[in-house]
Amino acid sequence: MTPPSLELFVRSLHPQGAHQRQEAILERLEQLEGDDEIESFSVVVWGDQISRESVAARSLKGRYVLNRVAEFQQWALSTNVSLDSFYQTRSSGPESDVETETTIVLPVMGLAEYQDGELVQVSPCTAGETVHTVQDHVDALAAGDRPVDLQDASAQVV
Numbered sequence: 498m499t500p501p502s503l504e505l506f507v508r509s510l511h512p513q514g515a516h517q518r519q520e521a522i523l524e525r526l527e528q529l530e531g532d533d534e535i536e537s538f539s540v541v542v543w544g545d546q547i548s549r550e551s552v553a554a555r556s557l558k559g560r561y562v563l564n565r566v567a568e569f570q571q572w573a574l575s576t577n578v579s580l581d582s583f584y585q586t587r588s589s590g591p592e593s594d595v596e597t598e599t600t601i602v603l604p605v606m607g608l609a610e611y612q613d614g615e616l617v618q619v620s621p622c623t624a625g626e627t628v629h630t631v632q633d634h635v636d637a638l639a640a641g642d643r644p645v646d647l648q649d650a651s652a653q654v655v
Contacts, residue, residue, distance in 0.1 A: 499613060501638075503538040505631075506565070506607040508545045515605050518632075522606065525635050534638060541565075548600045566601055569609065569619045579623040583607070606631050610638075 503526065512519060526538045543562045553559045566584060573580045583604040588597050608631045610618040620634040 500534060500536040501617070502536045502611045503638075504541055504565075504609045504611070505538060506541045506543050506603070506609070508543065508603065508605050510540075510542060512605060519606060522608075522631060522635055525639060529635075529638055534641065543603055546600050546602045548598050550598050562603075563601075565609070566603075568616055569607075572616050572619055573622060577624075580619065580621075582623060582628075583621050608634050610634070 505522065505526065507519060523540070526535070529535045530538060541561075543565075547554055547559060547562050547566075549563065551559070554563055569580055569584070585602040587600045587602060589600070604621060606621075608618075608620045609616060618634060620629050620631045622629050
């Protein structure tokens, strides 16, 4: 089996309050790539939110972000986990003639793992009552383990 490829999504390359955490994750990903534990990783700056109805959402970068979020949500449905706490949707309006606008608030950091081009893991996510963080995901990869079995975790909730 080929090593996975990863995409790390960040709001900023120097986030206030999360800089040290982000740097630690990036250093671990570089190490994993150097040790051939992962095939590659890329960093995508996606900001803090995106409005589905905005002109920016129709741009190449905006479509990329919205497509990734939709892919993550589909993955969550198929694996019976939740992304709701991390990808919050907000609506504004209508105020008389103003049309309703839907905005997706994006997490400070998100990690997507692809195996042979197929999405196999997204973090952060919640399975049952357990939150699986980006750090948990990277720790599992560093230990040579498959990221936590989310199916087992979600099956434990009654």
